[in-house]
Amino acid sequence: MSTAEETAGGEMPPWAEVTPDAARRLLVAAVEAFAERGYHATTTRDIAGRAGMSPAALYIHYKTKEELLHRISRIGHEKAVEILRTAAQGEGSATERLADAVSSFVRWHAGGRTTARVVQYELDSLGPAARAEIIALRRQVDAEVRGIIEDGVASGEFDVLDVQGTTLAVLSLCIDVARWFNVNGPRTPDEVGALNADLVLRMVGARK
Amino acid sequence: MSTAEETAGGEMPPWAEVTPDAARRLLVAAVEAFAERGYHATTTRDIAGRAGMSPAALYIHYKTKEELLHRISRIGHEKAVEILRTAAQGEGSATERLADAVSSFVRWHAGGRTTARVVQYELDSLGPAARAEIIALRRQVDAEVRGIIEDGVASGEFDVLDVQGTTLAVLSLCIDVARWFNVNGPRTPDEVGALNADLVLRMVGARK
DNA sequence: TCGCGGCCTGAGCGAGCGCTTAGCCTGCCC
DNA sequence: GGGCAGGCTAAGCGCTCGCTCAGGCCGCGA
Incomplete structure (x- = not known):
């Protein structure tokens, strides 16, 4: 687009x-x-x-200060869904698509840490209606990641005991980057993306 | 104590x-x-x-509203360090100590989600002096986890490429629980602790 | 018995908040 | 050239915030 x-x-x-x-x-x-x-x-x-x-x-x-937050949050979440959807609908194996999804999503959280922080941590400041809309987008985020993992389990690429629990863990590895990443630190968004993608493949038991 | x-x-x-x-x-x-x-x-x-x-x-x-947050944050971080220190100084192998550390720390974040949220996400609301004190405690948190991982690498139990990056990822898996855990959800703190401990052992390449 | 110190309240101060209003510029169509 | 619509500002309204202060209640030692 x-x-x-x-x-x-x-x-x-x-x-x-x-x-x-x-x-x-x-x-x-x-x-x-x-x-x-x-x-x-x-x-x-x-x-x-x-x-x-x-x-x-x-x-x-x-109209209000809250409308600003709402707009930021919606655009940010739509971008997050788009990143994951693009990776999930790629052509490679589940292993490749999961690595792609994690490294892209981590890069987005690290490189755009300013935006990501607002998107991930200011949800509770929205009113009920706006919050409900954003929560629906979050469910799409969850579903995209879970879909890739389910594909990998079905194809035998992955060895996962608890699909939903592992999905949450994968998202934790991506989202929490926005909390600790430091632009002036020793790591680039690309490096963190590559590392966390590797760690996620280990988590799901993919052969490297 | x-x-x-x-x-x-x-x-x-x-x-x-x-x-x-x-x-x-x-x-x-x-x-x-x-x-x-x-x-x-x-x-x-x-x-x-x-x-x-x-x-x-x-x-x-x-004296002020901020002093309340400061006290909460300090006590909470001291508890976090204590939990990880106890696990790190245990008697088992690095594998056992890492699993113990992660499951305890995750249980603390899930069970005491109220406290953990304040401790992990309200740091920036403190003034410079108080924040500096808390950041020092966070470095101890990081050091305890990193210590266990270094032990495992030294003993050959773990296969880790980037010790500090993996430490950050392990902490992400613990801390981010405070963001998404729902007391009325389907998982108990114990279950999440056990699952995430298992995922962490996979991340560091420990044989199960 | 009585004073005194520690905990607590009712009332309220000064400041800064989100937001509104009246009106001023500026560019554009007729 | 004149009217008008849209983008903007200076001023300020009403409100709630963090915090203060004078005073009341109560238990305890002398």
């Missing part, structure tokens, strides 16, 4: 779909602020200031 | 060390509120209300 996808570097601009320009600048500012301080500790004045606007400008493009 | 340690059930009272009684009630109320809503979304009126006191009572026992 969108343009550049696997350009190297850190965070590519995945917010191209947000228009007009001022609305996108506000949303990007909100992502940064939410990731740094958390949703409740971020003020609308801070968001507007980062975007170079007055506090009132925010309310021309968004 | 303390009394009952491995009584079954959910959350044992690990706050016995907090005195006097009113201070402990306030702290327990704060843990619940912080876990439910997050630090910044929790008001001092809410904490005091849960403890059956007026808002002003809080400030007799704690």
